[in-house]
Amino acid sequence: MTQDALKQAVGQAAVDYILPHLEDHSIIGVGTGSTANCFVDALAKVKHKFDGAVASSDATAQRLKDHGIPVYDLNVASELEFYIDGADETNDQLQLIKGGGAALTREKIVAACAKQFVCICDDSKWVDTLGGFPLPVEVIPMARSYVARELVKLGGDPVYRQGVVTDNGNVILDVHNMNIGSAIELEQRINDIVGVVTNGLFACRPADVLLMGTKDGVKTVRV
Numbered sequence: 001m002t003q004d005a006l007k008q009a010v011g012q013a014a015v016d017y018i019l020p021h022l023e024d025h026s027i028i029g030v031g032t033g034s035t036a037n038c039f040v041d042a043l044a045k046v047k048h049k050f051d052g053a054v055a056s057s058d059a060t061a062q063r064l065k066d067h068g069i070p071v072y073d074l075n076v077a078s079e080l081e082f083y084i085d086g087a088d089e090t091n092d093q094l095q096l097i098k099g100g101g102a103a104l105t106r107e108k109i110v111a112a113c114a115k116q117f118v119c120i121c122d123d124s125k126w127v128d129t130l131g132g133f134p135l136p137v138e139v140i141p142m143a144r145s146y147v148a149r150e151l152v153k154l155g156g157d158p159v160y161r162q163g164v165v166t167d168n169g170n171v172i173l174d175v176h177n178m179n180i181g182s183a184i185e186l187e188q189r190i191n192d193i194v195g196v197v198t199n200g201l202f203a204c205r206p207a208d209v210l211l212m213g214t215k216d217g218v219k220t221v222r223v
Contacts, residue, residue: 006213018081035122105170
């Protein structure tokens with residue numbers, strides 16, 4: 001199967017996974033990126049089975065609306081049954097690196113509000129140790145240089161993602177060559193740097209279940 005076919009397979013698998021638990025009043029959190037887009041496209045076929053969705057980015061909100069799925073502001077939404085999103089990397093603890101699409105802050109907020117976080121990806125994202133994919137850090141623009149110096153002290157090589165402004169009006173530093181031995185500790189240390197909005201480690205709140213596309217079909221992984 002091609003990578004696109006794997007993404008479509010896990011998108012449909014996520015719909016099949018959540019469908020038995022949906023009710024008319026259910027609101028679903030939806031992530032950002034190409035794999036999440038495949039989920040949205042599959043979700044549109046059963047949009048009569050739930051109330052609506054909360055989107056983690058403006059792009060996802062628009063895709064949901066294009067499919068006729070109501071989009072709610074998180075501040076007025078009731079409790080989210082599920083949050084479904086992709087990942088740039090995952091380990092066997094279902095700790096993730098996310099943020100390749102620069103939506104990491106809103107993704108982390110919506111994930112925190114969901115009863116269950118369902119990660120969907122293909123098996124190319126499975127790693128023994130996180131950090132091969134550069135770790136995104138969302139930063140207040142005036143603090144970019146300061147935060148970069150602090151990230152160097154933590155052993156990383158931060159690179160400014162030029163030309164990218166997040167939906168929150170901030171910038172992204174992609175941290176290369178970071179030794180992520182303890183993902184929870186590193187997530188907290190980076191978030192403690194003044195000027196950091198958040199970073200792309202989803203370790204304090206990892207995924208609850210992983211639906212991973214492989215050549216042999218979609219594999220369900222739990223910790």
